[in-house]
Amino acid sequence: MDFSLLGPISVTTGSGELTLGPAKRRSVLALLLLQPNTTVPLQQLIDSLWEDEPPEHARTVVQGHVSRLRATLAAGGAEAYGIELATHGSAYLLRLPEELIDAHRFAELVALARPEAAPGDAVPLLREALGLWRGPALTGTVTSPPFAAAAHALEEQRLTATEALARAHGALGEHEQAAAILYTAAVNNPLREGTVAELMQALFRMGRQSDAMEWFHRTRRLLDEELGVGPGARLKGAYEKILRAEEAGGGAAAGDAGGDRAAARTADGTARVPAQVGRRPAATDPAGTVPVRSAVPRLLPRPPARFLGREQQLAALTAVVRSAEPGESPLAVVTGPAGVGKTACAVQWSHAYAGDFPDGQLFADLRGFNEGAAAEPVEILRDFLLALGTPPERVPDSAQSASALFRSLVADRRLLVVLDNAQSSAQVRPLLPGGQHCATVVTSRSRLDGLVATDCARPVALQALGPEEGTALLGAMLGAERVADDPEAARELVGLCDGLPLALRAAAAQLTARPRWRLARLAAALRDERRRLALLSAEDTGVAAALRMSVARLSADDARLLSALAAGADGHLNASVAAALAGSDPADIQDSLDRLAEMHLVDEESTDVYTISTLTQLFARDEGSGGGGGGG
Known part of the structure; x- marks a missing residue:
């Protein structure tokens, strides 16, 4: 059972998220979680829930919310986790292991990180800590001063952790990553002098002195206009340090930045990178520029549990990536029948080789064989662009423009893209990066022969376990x-x-x-x-559910043929036997038979020798597949 304060207030169990009810009930829970294992007086709850004079029946309202929370937690199995919501006179106590609260885990991870002394260890600790955040703190609580103050305190901790992460990257010499992290924080908190000072130093170390100086002058003007004060000691100290270095001729090595990385700025202050000579600018940007790198996404799902074997396939994936022709972006397609472990294999390999892609790892479920419609490329591209730091208002609406911007952003990155559960080659193509240092791994129940033909994809086939x-x-x-x-x-x-x-x-x-x-x-x-x-x-997991999604993508004719093949005695057949079972001529069913093989619903072991697995036979018999899905 997990309790979340770093975003929307929520309680999650292995069975899903509990229904907590209205804002005041969520607020009661939040206040108890902010003071775990401590008695919270009823009057404090009342004062926090009502910004104005509370109603006469406030005590009854709070008692009712506590009673409903107690019942909700009990229904979610709270006792098994050592959780108890107890009443102590006119106060309440939420007794629980504090590590179940995301804010507590966040604070522990930040405390463990030592960005200056051990930056290599601090980076993953701080990334994990910041990864616990799912939005503004205490979202869904009432808008009273006590909750506003608590949310502000948590947000301050978040910004402090962000600055610490940037310092750790800086200590490792990764000044571009430090600047990318600080840029977003500084834009969102323009009066936070410490963040701006850290950003100025990171920019200076990249060789972008003019950008660093501009941030100082911009912040100085804002402080004067908004607060009527001048820069504080930290901001002035960063400015003077840059000035002294320039006067001494000791500016950051320009070679670290490169002329094509020097930032220009548009009238609205947005940081931009000029398009390199000889490179085609993004189709969506008439100025010939693309947004500065501002994020290093780490979107891979957790590694698969108890993953075993598949050494040959993992080695094949490595070979695809490392043997790509010069100038090409390697593309591997992991294929196999439903339930054979394609996603697990791709994710296992991706985690093992994540270090080869320091600019990030993107992951998306294309929902090609899920219930409902497959994901639209523009939907996935939006998620990718946001993860790469593109402001929401700058994300194009059309798939073509979004794809062009995506390719431009990642052209010089060492980036891994994992596209899971693809339905077709057409769904995948707009999502492919173009940079020669990028690699893409696609998983699909279909062979995706189109990608092999047009994009030189290399198939990595998974078979059942021996x-x-x-x-x-x-x-x-x-x-x-x-x-x-x-x-x-x-x-x-x-x-x-x-x-x-x-x-x-x-x-x-x-x-x-x-x-x-x-x-x-x-x-x-x-x-x-x-x-x-x-x-x-x-x-919701099982062979029948997985096969149902495969069959749902078949045309009615192909589904009827699969149903007919299921009537075979031993699962071995050729085109003549298949035609006899379907009551058709061999020439009439050959295309359908090939499509079933492409979808791994039958296997073509050799020329005109097909097999159908027992589980597929059982499913086709039980479901009476003759109705088909009518689609794809």
Whole structure:
């Protein structure tokens, strides 16, 4: 159970987010979380909830909110986490492990970081801390002075951590990254002299003295106009330090910045980088300039749990990236049937080689085989551009313009782009970076032959796990001793799951929930083909759900052919057998058969030799696929 103060007030469990109710109830919870394991007087709650004179029934209202919160937390399993909302006379106490509160974890991570003494360790600690923020602090609470003061205090901590992260990058000599971090903070907090002073020094160390001086004069004018005061000691100190260095001829090495990185500015003060000579400017920018790099995105999802094997495929991904032709941006397509572990393989490799892409890692689920419509490229491009620091108002509305701006922004970056769950080559193409130092990994149930033809994509095929690998995965999920007690049953389970990691993980979930079951008992249950697909499911995850999304993308004719193929006895067939099962001529069904193979719903083992897995057969029989999806 996780409690969030750094953004919208929320409580999340393994089953999802709890419904907390109206703003005052969220505010009661927030105040208790701001003072965990401390009694909070009822009168303090009343004074915080009502900015004006509270109503006569204020005590009853607060008591009602506390009662509803207690019931909500209990329904979410609070007791199992050691959480209790107790009443102590006319006060309340929220007793809980403080590490469950994001603000507490944030403060601990910041305290551990030592940006000057150990900058290499401080950078990941501070990035993790700042990654806990999901928006302005205490969003969703009432707008009273106590909550405004608490939110301001948390935001101050956030800015302090941001400045510390920039100092850590500076200590590592990564002045461009420091400037990018500080630029956004300074724009959003133009009167925060400490942030501006840090930004000035980072810019100066990049060789951008004029930009550093301009930030000083801009801030000096704002202080005078808004507050009627002059610059403080820290801001003046940074300015004088730059002046002394220039007078002594010791300015930051211009070679670190390069003439093509020197910033110009438009009339509205937006930092810009002139387009390099010989490079085509972004299509959306008539001035021939593109926004300054202002963020290093780290969007990869968490590494897959208990990932095993796939050494050959991981090595193949490395080979694709490292053997690209000069001037080309490498592109790998991880393909395979539903549930074979494409996403896990791509994410595992991406984390292992993230250090090769210091300018960031982008990740997007293209929802090609989810319920509902696949993601539109312009939607993904907007997310990418925002992650790269593009102001929202500068993000183009059209996919073509957004794609051009994206390519311009990343042209000189060492960036990794992971596009998961793609439906088609056309969906992927606008999202491909053009820079030769960028790499792209795409996952799809379709082979995406179009990308191979037009973009020299290199396929990396994933197959089902063999008996040894499948047994090892069960051992990782269940414990080696439990599998060793019943090795034959473990191998049978791998066969009954067709070697699919998704099915094996679902089987492991069934056994984890039933610790007294031997593996042979589940194997016996799975032998019943009528129950197998149901047993190989865990909530919204399972083989049937995954196959349903694949079949939903088929045309009606292709879906009918799949249903006919499921009637085959042993899952082995050729075009003549397939045609006989479908009641058609071989020539009439060849295209449909090829499309099923492209979608990995059947496998073409060799010329005119096809197989269909047992689980796919069971699904097609159960669902009566003849209706089809009518689409894609």
